[in-house]
Amino acid sequence: MKTHSPRSCSRIHRRMLLLASAAGLWLGAVSCARAPMTSAAIIDGDTLSMDDYRSTLSAQFKGADVAAAQPVAKRQEVLERMVRDRLIAKVARDEGWYERPEYLAQKTDYENEGIEREIYEMKVAAPLLTDSLLMDTWNRQGTEVKASHILFRWSDDSTAVRQKASTVYEEVMGGLPFAEAAAKYTEEPAGKQRGGELGWFTWGSMDPSFQQACWGLDVGSVSQPVETSFGVHLIALEDRRAVQVRPSFEESKDDLKQAARNSMRNEMIARGMAYIDSLHQEYGVTILPGVVADLHRELIRRLVPEKNFLTLLTETSEAWGDRPLIHWVEGDVGIEELKDYLGKRYHAFTVDTPQSEIERILKDMMLPRLLAKKGRAMNLDQAPDVVEQVNKRLDRAIQVEYENQHFKAASAVTDAEIAARYEAQPDSFMHEPMVRVQEILVDDSDLATMLCNRARSGEESFDSLAEAYTTRPGKKPLRGNLEAFAAGRYDAMGEKAFTMEVGEISDPIALGNKWSVIKLLEKLPSRRMRLDEASTKIRYAMEREKRDALEAEFLARAKAAHPTIINERAAEIVYQPTK
Known part of the structure; x- marks a missing residue:
């Protein structure tokens, strides 16, 4: 074994x-x-x-x-x-x-x-996820329970955790109300406030060991200590009732399978490992430990002081030659195959890397080969689901590259073409009009009114008021100066700024739960972009035009070769109920 x-x-x-x-x-x-x-x-x-x-x-x-x-x-x-x-x-x-x-x-x-x-x-999955198992789970989900628990979290001293849980269990059995015990002992913060209450829940929503204990309790009873990955629990079952409305078994099947996969993880690991072992035996896979030991020693000899495993193998391969590391029915597997498998993945190799790590990598490397050989012998490459997914993925890969070559690459434009478009359309590449303001942003309308009046009266400069009072992040050191902005920024404040005259101070402007007072510093008129500012926009527009033309030309040719009919009402009726 x-x-x-x-x-x-x-x-x-x-x-x-x-x-x-995919x-x-x-x-x-x-x-x-x-x-x-x-x-x-x-x-x-x-x-x-x-x-x-x-x-x-x-x-x-x-x-x-x-x-x-x-x-x-x-x-x-x-x-x-x-x-x-x-x-x-x-x-x-x-x-x-x-x-x-x-x-x-x-x-x-x-x-x-x-x-x-x-x-x-x-x-692996089908032998475990049987209809009878799923039906049993579905039947259990027809009932929901209401429970409370006391949690003792795992620590480095698991014996002490178990002992503490047992001691509290004896206190509860001796008459201490469960809610009081939970408030006093549970290590779940929210549980202390609720007396450990979890509310109502159905089968499949808790840790498998926890829910197994819940469903095994009578209403009003308390479990002995129950261990889960979270710690040790005491569970009190408060009530049980039937679920009134729920999906049918067939409607629930996919969700039931996923829940079973999660709860049966250990069983699936064991079954998966056993199946891999059977493939090794069926196809005569033998990892040669003596040869792997030689390779390990050679890699250690070349180590200074840590390297990528692939780099080490590359340095070693010429001296190593074609000595096999693995025998199996399809021949020998050597260092070159191992290098191909590692590819660009980084595997650190140090003086502490054991020989078993190389053997593990070799075993991982063989797994897809074994599965592919076994699957093709079973004609699984012709299974309808496999064929459908392969065709979809291959179509997509080819579509992407076809588009790159025939549309994207062919629609590239030169700097000279961009410059020519820029000169030919002088009014098309313009900066929007902008304004520049100084702002005092505060949380209180009365304060905003007072600051507005002080600024307008000249009692204190807008600079000093902004430096002292504005709450906009990062703007105190800048005395409330904002970067120039176009229409559409800063909501009501931005809208007001475009109606003001230079030097004018606004009334307080509501901005959400804050208040803004602004002084208009400058109006920046629309101006033509420089070529370097407009080039990205021009390039995108020209490439889009070229690509659209290339696609239209392609579609005309493609439809001539492959007659195409589109249901004119498909988009309209696709979600209408069928009669």
Whole structure:
């Protein structure tokens, strides 16, 4: 029976958990044709369904309710982008992008990741997350309980924590009211104020050990000490009642599965590690400890005093040659494969790095190879969910690069083009009119009125009053001077500033719960931007114009090659109830 260090278990299981855890122009190339009402669009015979459209809208706007509240025009934009993306994928396929070596390799990587998820679900999760288990949990969720607890948090002396909990338990059993005991002993601050009350809760909302104890109690009884990751608890069950309204079992299933994954983490770790061991045996994986020991000694010899593991391997590889570190059914694995695996990830290597750390990295390196080999033998690369996700991810990767090459790069503009646009449109690149003010901002309207009167009377200078009284952060040392600003800043104060004359002092102006008194120092008229000030704005506008023209040209060609029909009412009816 193989054993694993806690660190090895943690690293490998983290990977396993990760596996568990990617209008006119648009209204059809056929002038009078309409897509069937059940479709959002048809691109060269391929249907873009209303379900896909709804899913994309919900993702785009962070929820179906938010998406349904959007104007029809915004939902139409999303549909247009979806059609455009599918046309890019079709044109890219026509041009052979999907057969390029880099995308074939990427497809393999995506397939392997999908295979890993499928294996995790089949071999680790599914045997544990059975319908009977989920149904039992759902049945338990039909009841909610009301409880209180006393918490004794873990410390370095766990024996003392347990002893304290036992002592208080005896006091409660001897007649000390539970609420008084909680106020006196609990180490949960909020619990002291509430007598340890937790209120009502359902199954699945507490630590597994805690809720197991709660559901095992009779109303009015107190548990013996219960241990959780938080500490040791005494639990008093105050009441129990049926949940009146809740989702059906089928509606709850996904949430039930996720809750079960969380509560059965240790069981999943154990099952995952056992399955990995079985793959090592099935495929004859042998990490050669003697050879790894030689490599470890060689790395230590070259260490001065700490280096990136990959750097050390690179320095060692020429002298090391092709000596294998691992045997398995598909051949030997050596230092070059280990270097490829490490890639750009930083692994510090010091004199304290044990040989077992190299063996752990080698085992991590083999895991995706084993899962890919096993999954392909099971034809999991052809599983519908895997194929769907691979196609979506590959389409997206190719779409992004196709856009970069054909639209983004091709729409770049030169400095000479920017300068020519600047000279050709002298009135298009102007600074807005601005004002510069001095301000006294205070919390009280009476104080603001008094300061306004003192400033207007000349009794005291605006400079000294602002320096003494203004509360705007950082403005006391500047005697209330604000940076020049355009219309739209500072709400009512900014609006008032644009109606004043230079040297004029305003009445107090309400700004939220504060009051502002301002003196207008300067009016700055609109002026033409310098070329360096306008260049970013000009570049963006010109690149957008070029890109729009390139995309329009592309779409015209793409629709000619791949006849496209868009449901003219899709954006309007997508969230209407179906009859």
